[in-house]
Amino acid sequence: EAQVTQNPRYLITVTGKKLTVTCSQNMNHEYMSWYRQDPGLGLRQIYYSMNVEVTDKGDVPEGYKVSRKEKRNFPLILESPSPNQTSLYFCASSSGTGGNQPQHFGDGTRLSIL
Protein backbone atom coordinates (compact mmCIF):
# COMPACT_ATOMS: atom_id res chain seq x y z
CA GLU A 1 0.00 0.00 0.00
CA ALA A 2 1.31 3.44 -0.97
CA GLN A 3 1.87 5.45 2.16
CA VAL A 4 3.80 8.05 4.10
CA THR A 5 4.69 6.82 7.58
CA GLN A 6 5.57 9.12 10.46
CA ASN A 7 6.86 8.15 13.88
CA PRO A 8 6.07 8.73 16.63
CA ARG A 9 2.39 9.69 16.35
CA TYR A 10 2.43 11.37 19.75
CA LEU A 11 5.27 12.71 21.86
CA ILE A 12 5.43 14.71 25.07
CA THR A 13 8.89 15.94 25.96
CA VAL A 14 10.70 18.75 27.74
CA THR A 15 12.42 21.91 26.59
CA GLY A 16 15.91 21.37 25.26
CA LYS A 17 15.81 17.59 24.81
CA LYS A 18 16.75 16.79 21.21
CA LEU A 19 14.19 14.81 19.26
CA THR A 20 13.73 13.37 15.79
CA VAL A 21 10.49 12.69 13.97
CA THR A 22 10.96 10.14 11.22
CA CYS A 23 9.19 10.13 7.86
CA SER A 24 9.34 7.40 5.26
CA GLN A 25 7.54 6.98 1.93
CA ASN A 26 7.32 3.87 -0.25
CA MET A 27 6.31 5.53 -3.54
CA ASN A 28 9.77 6.52 -4.82
CA HIS A 29 8.74 10.17 -4.68
CA GLU A 30 11.29 12.88 -5.38
CA TYR A 31 9.65 15.72 -3.42
CA MET A 32 9.21 15.52 0.35
CA SER A 33 8.15 18.17 2.81
CA TRP A 34 7.41 18.92 6.45
CA TYR A 35 4.52 21.09 7.66
CA ARG A 36 3.21 22.23 10.99
CA GLN A 37 -0.48 22.78 11.61
CA ASP A 38 -1.62 25.31 14.20
CA PRO A 39 -5.17 26.52 14.91
CA GLY A 40 -6.04 29.59 12.88
CA LEU A 41 -2.79 29.40 10.91
CA GLY A 42 -3.46 26.41 8.68
CA LEU A 43 -0.47 24.46 7.40
CA ARG A 44 2.90 26.14 7.16
CA GLN A 45 5.81 24.60 5.34
CA ILE A 46 8.96 24.05 7.43
CA TYR A 47 11.41 22.45 4.99
CA TYR A 48 11.22 20.65 1.69
CA SER A 49 13.46 18.44 -0.39
CA MET A 50 13.55 18.14 -4.15
CA ASN A 51 15.62 14.95 -4.08
CA VAL A 52 18.45 13.21 -2.20
CA GLU A 53 20.85 15.73 -0.65
CA VAL A 54 18.73 18.68 -1.88
CA THR A 55 16.81 20.54 0.83
CA ASP A 56 15.53 24.08 1.23
CA LYS A 57 13.74 26.24 3.75
CA GLY A 58 10.01 26.71 3.79
CA ASP A 59 8.27 29.59 5.52
CA VAL A 60 8.95 28.60 9.15
CA PRO A 61 12.35 26.81 9.30
CA GLU A 62 13.70 28.35 12.53
CA GLY A 63 14.48 25.76 15.19
CA TYR A 64 14.31 22.79 12.81
CA LYS A 65 16.77 20.73 10.78
CA VAL A 66 16.24 18.12 8.10
CA SER A 67 18.33 15.72 6.07
CA ARG A 68 17.70 13.65 2.95
CA LYS A 69 20.35 10.95 2.73
CA GLU A 70 18.04 8.41 1.12
CA LYS A 71 15.15 9.01 -1.24
CA ARG A 72 12.56 7.35 1.00
CA ASN A 73 13.42 9.06 4.30
CA PHE A 74 13.15 12.67 5.41
CA PRO A 75 13.58 13.06 9.19
CA LEU A 76 12.73 16.28 11.04
CA ILE A 77 15.14 17.18 13.84
CA LEU A 78 14.48 19.55 16.73
CA GLU A 79 17.89 20.03 18.34
CA SER A 80 16.67 22.15 21.26
CA PRO A 81 12.87 22.05 21.33
CA SER A 82 10.95 24.93 22.87
CA PRO A 83 7.28 25.25 23.89
CA ASN A 84 6.45 27.31 20.77
CA GLN A 85 7.21 24.20 18.72
CA THR A 86 4.26 22.41 20.29
CA SER A 87 2.18 21.60 17.23
CA LEU A 88 0.80 18.97 14.88
CA TYR A 89 3.38 17.99 12.27
CA PHE A 90 2.82 16.43 8.87
CA CYS A 91 5.22 14.88 6.40
CA ALA A 92 4.21 14.74 2.74
CA SER A 93 5.62 13.50 -0.54
CA SER A 94 4.85 13.87 -4.24
CA SER A 95 6.24 12.55 -7.48
CA GLY A 96 8.41 14.76 -9.66
CA THR A 97 9.35 18.31 -8.83
CA GLY A 98 7.22 20.16 -11.36
CA GLY A 99 4.50 20.85 -8.83
CA ASN A 100 1.62 19.40 -10.82
CA GLN A 101 1.26 16.24 -8.74
CA PRO A 102 -0.66 16.11 -5.45
CA GLN A 103 1.06 15.51 -2.15
CA HIS A 104 0.49 12.37 -0.08
CA PHE A 105 0.39 13.07 3.64
CA GLY A 106 1.26 11.02 6.68
CA ASP A 107 -1.19 10.80 9.58
CA GLY A 108 0.64 13.38 11.65
CA THR A 109 2.77 13.65 14.77
CA ARG A 110 1.39 15.55 17.74
CA LEU A 111 4.29 17.10 19.62
CA SER A 112 4.00 18.69 23.06
CA ILE A 113 7.05 20.51 24.43
CA LEU A 114 6.78 21.31 28.15
Added chain:
Amino acid sequence: AQSVAQPEDQVNVAEGNPLTVKCTYSVSGNPYLFWYVQYPNRGLQFLLKYITGDNLVKGSYGFEAEFNKSQTSFHLKKPSALVSDSALYFCAVRDMGTYKYIFGTGTRLKVLA
Protein backbone atom coordinates in the same frame (compact mmCIF):
# COMPACT_ATOMS: atom_id res chain seq x y z
CA ALA B 1 4.43 37.37 -2.08
CA GLN B 2 2.33 34.33 -2.84
CA SER B 3 -0.70 33.85 -0.62
CA VAL B 4 -3.91 31.91 -0.26
CA ALA B 5 -7.02 33.13 1.56
CA GLN B 6 -9.94 31.11 2.82
CA PRO B 7 -12.25 33.83 4.11
CA GLU B 8 -14.64 31.57 6.05
CA ASP B 9 -13.55 29.70 9.15
CA GLN B 10 -16.71 27.61 9.06
CA VAL B 11 -19.44 26.85 6.56
CA ASN B 12 -22.71 25.23 7.59
CA VAL B 13 -24.99 23.62 5.04
CA ALA B 14 -28.00 21.33 5.21
CA GLU B 15 -27.67 17.81 3.85
CA GLY B 16 -28.76 17.67 0.22
CA ASN B 17 -28.08 21.36 -0.41
CA PRO B 18 -25.25 22.60 -2.61
CA LEU B 19 -22.07 23.69 -0.87
CA THR B 20 -19.32 26.17 -1.70
CA VAL B 21 -16.02 26.63 0.13
CA LYS B 22 -14.19 29.75 -0.99
CA CYS B 23 -10.53 30.22 -1.86
CA THR B 24 -8.70 33.17 -3.39
CA TYR B 25 -5.03 33.29 -4.24
CA SER B 26 -2.27 35.70 -5.11
CA VAL B 27 0.60 34.38 -7.20
CA SER B 28 2.89 35.57 -9.92
CA GLY B 29 2.54 33.57 -13.09
CA ASN B 30 0.15 30.72 -13.72
CA PRO B 31 -1.00 29.01 -10.52
CA TYR B 32 -1.04 25.34 -9.66
CA LEU B 33 -3.99 25.03 -7.25
CA PHE B 34 -5.08 22.18 -5.01
CA TRP B 35 -7.86 21.26 -2.59
CA TYR B 36 -7.30 18.85 0.28
CA VAL B 37 -9.63 17.48 2.96
CA GLN B 38 -8.70 16.53 6.52
CA TYR B 39 -10.76 14.21 8.69
CA PRO B 40 -10.18 14.04 12.47
CA ASN B 41 -6.85 12.48 13.49
CA ARG B 42 -5.82 11.96 9.88
CA GLY B 43 -3.49 13.56 7.38
CA LEU B 44 -4.70 15.60 4.45
CA GLN B 45 -6.21 13.82 1.47
CA PHE B 46 -6.07 15.17 -2.07
CA LEU B 47 -9.41 16.14 -3.63
CA LEU B 48 -8.61 17.88 -6.90
CA LYS B 49 -6.20 20.18 -8.69
CA TYR B 50 -6.06 22.83 -11.38
CA ILE B 51 -2.93 22.91 -13.50
CA THR B 52 -4.14 24.06 -16.89
CA GLY B 53 -7.08 23.56 -19.26
CA ASP B 54 -10.77 23.58 -18.38
CA ASN B 55 -11.73 26.00 -15.66
CA LEU B 56 -14.11 23.47 -14.09
CA VAL B 57 -12.18 20.67 -12.45
CA LYS B 58 -13.80 17.49 -11.17
CA GLY B 59 -12.34 15.54 -8.28
CA SER B 60 -12.97 12.85 -5.70
CA TYR B 61 -16.24 12.22 -3.81
CA GLY B 62 -18.32 14.35 -6.20
CA PHE B 63 -16.43 17.57 -5.52
CA GLU B 64 -15.55 20.07 -8.21
CA ALA B 65 -13.85 23.45 -8.30
CA GLU B 66 -14.02 26.41 -10.61
CA PHE B 67 -10.86 28.29 -11.53
CA ASN B 68 -11.53 31.98 -12.21
CA LYS B 69 -8.43 33.81 -13.35
CA SER B 70 -9.95 37.30 -13.37
CA GLN B 71 -11.19 36.94 -9.78
CA THR B 72 -8.14 34.88 -8.71
CA SER B 73 -10.46 32.36 -7.11
CA PHE B 74 -10.66 28.58 -6.92
CA HIS B 75 -13.88 27.80 -5.04
CA LEU B 76 -14.72 24.23 -4.07
CA LYS B 77 -18.27 23.06 -4.81
CA LYS B 78 -20.54 20.07 -4.52
CA PRO B 79 -24.11 19.92 -5.85
CA SER B 80 -25.54 17.93 -2.94
CA ALA B 81 -23.82 17.81 0.46
CA LEU B 82 -23.58 14.69 2.61
CA VAL B 83 -23.18 14.54 6.39
CA SER B 84 -19.98 12.56 5.74
CA ASP B 85 -18.54 15.61 3.90
CA SER B 86 -18.14 17.32 7.28
CA ALA B 87 -14.39 17.92 7.64
CA LEU B 88 -11.66 20.56 7.41
CA TYR B 89 -10.85 21.74 3.88
CA PHE B 90 -7.63 23.36 2.73
CA CYS B 91 -6.81 25.24 -0.44
CA ALA B 92 -3.16 25.32 -1.52
CA VAL B 93 -1.03 26.88 -4.23
CA ARG B 94 2.39 25.88 -5.48
CA ASP B 95 4.92 28.70 -5.70
CA MET B 96 6.43 28.11 -9.12
CA GLY B 97 9.50 30.19 -8.35
CA THR B 98 10.64 28.50 -5.14
CA TYR B 99 8.99 25.02 -5.12
CA LYS B 100 7.20 25.91 -1.88
CA TYR B 101 3.56 25.23 -1.15
CA ILE B 102 1.31 27.81 0.50
CA PHE B 103 -1.82 26.63 2.28
CA GLY B 104 -4.86 28.55 3.38
CA THR B 105 -5.97 28.61 7.00
CA GLY B 106 -8.66 26.01 6.39
CA THR B 107 -12.46 26.03 6.38
CA ARG B 108 -14.47 23.72 8.58
CA LEU B 109 -17.47 22.36 6.73
CA LYS B 110 -20.42 21.19 8.79
CA VAL B 111 -23.21 19.38 6.98
CA LEU B 112 -26.35 19.19 9.10
CA ALA B 113 -28.77 16.28 8.84
